[in-house]
Amino acid sequence: MVRFENISKTYPAYRGKAGVNALQDIDFAIARGSITGVIGRSGAGKSSLVRLINGLEKPTLGRVIVDGRDISALAGRELRLAQRSIGMIFQHFNLLSSRTAADNIALPLEIAGWTKADIKARVAELLALVGIADKHDRYPSELSGGQKQRVGIARALATRPSVLLSDEATSALDPQTTRAILDLLASINRELGVTIVLITHEMSVVRQLAKEVVVLDAGRVVESGHVADIFTHPRHPITQSFLAEVIGDSLPVSLASRIVPEPVGGGQAVIRVQVRGAGAGDTLVARLARELGLDVSLLSARIDEIGGQHVGSLVLGIPGGEGAATRTLAWLSQHQSPAERLGHVA
Numbered sequence: 001m002v003r004f005e006n007i008s009k010t011y012p013a014y015r016g017k018a019g020v021n022a023l024q025d026i027d028f029a030i031a032r033g034s035i036t037g038v039i040g041r042s043g044a045g046k047s048s049l050v051r052l053i054n055g056l057e058k059p060t061l062g063r064v065i066v067d068g069r070d071i072s073a074l075a076g077r078e079l080r081l082a083q084r085s086i087g088m089i090f091q092h093f094n095l096l097s098s099r100t101a102a103d104n105i106a107l108p109l110e111i112a113g114w115t116k117a118d119i120k121a122r123v124a125e126l127l128a129l130v131g132i133a134d135k136h137d138r139y140p141s142e143l144s145g146g147q148k149q150r151v152g153i154a155r156a157l158a159t160r161p162s163v164l165l166s167d168e169a170t171s172a173l174d175p176q177t178t179r180a181i182l183d184l185l186a187s188i189n190r191e192l193g194v195t196i197v198l199i200t201h202e203m204s205v206v207r208q209l210a211k212e213v214v215v216l217d218a219g220r221v222v223e224s225g226h227v228a229d230i231f232t233h234p235r236h237p238i239t240q241s242f243l244a245e246v247i248g249d250s251l252p253v254s255l256a257s258r259i260v261p262e263p264v265g266g267g268q269a270v271i272r273v274q275v276r277g278a279g280a281g282d283t284l285v286a287r288l289a290r291e292l293g294l295d296v297s298l299l300s301a302r303i304d305e306i307g308g309q310h311v312g313s314l315v316l317g318i319p320g321g322e323g324a325a326t327r328t329l330a331w332l333s334q335h336q337s338p339a340e341r342l343g344h345v346a
């Protein structure tokens, strides 16, 4: 559906400023009908990547294939026609302030040469789809941020695109409105089958909506895969730092304040283990206790639903000194459960 084939993008040197290698060796595919999050820090190359998908930028090397066509090779009318099958929504909505909600949504249809009657019917359908049928005649200044983004989404879907690009579309919204807009995008993906590519610097957005994630750093893909896999087994430090922001690797203060680096006589080793799948945590703790004959205690637990899977971490207290802690870590490793020792409590 969208395929990056060995893409590099270099912006040339300009007025004494050095050239920038914005993207290098980008090679991955986005499946039809999927929701893929592309995450990276500022300057990682996210916007350059989306602009390649809709043909606003050309790659320096490689090809970008959208719906079986090399969009990077198109120009003029052919490019404009191809762009009708790629909708885009933006952080600041990019609505025309002089046009009503309905007339903003009508704009791409006017450009595509639809008749007045067809435009009227399609706009009514789109306003209903995004849940603001009553805002037909409102100007952007009379709408809330969430409502403006709904107009943006309706406008992006007007010409029935197969791909919807979202460039930080919820970054200017509060958490509750963000959730409502992400829910709307999920239902659009489900009901219309539109492929969604989500550019963001927030892992919480990826977690709520995406099934696949691509992590960009300094113009390269450093990690990619299913969201649930990446959340449970992040390999690259940049991914780990994004995850720490959302999963809250932080322990409850009451526990964190008791953990010390050295073993405490008669105390417990503190081990954090990642778990995955409904009920996986219970099963793991029960088996560990039974097979190693240990009186394991559960000091803290956090389970989230990510990419449709239960993932989280358990903090276990292991009595029995260093030997028991080492045996526990070995057992967890044998059972493919990533674990780390945090210290000891009395």
Ligand SMILES: Nc1ncnc2c1ncn2[C@@H]1O[C@H](COP(=O)(O)OP(=O)(O)OP(=O)(O)O)[C@@H](O)[C@H]1O
Binding pocket: 011, 012, 020, 021, 022, 040, 041, 042, 043, 044, 045, 046, 047, 048, 049, 201
């Ligand atoms: N038109 C341009 N001309 C020159 N350099 C550019 C241009 N657009 C982007 N860059 C540079 O390319 C690199 C990647 O920028 P890009 O905007 O793609 O990153 P980003 O991940 O979207 O960042 P942000 O989240 O801050 O928007 C940056 O170093 C940026 O300064």
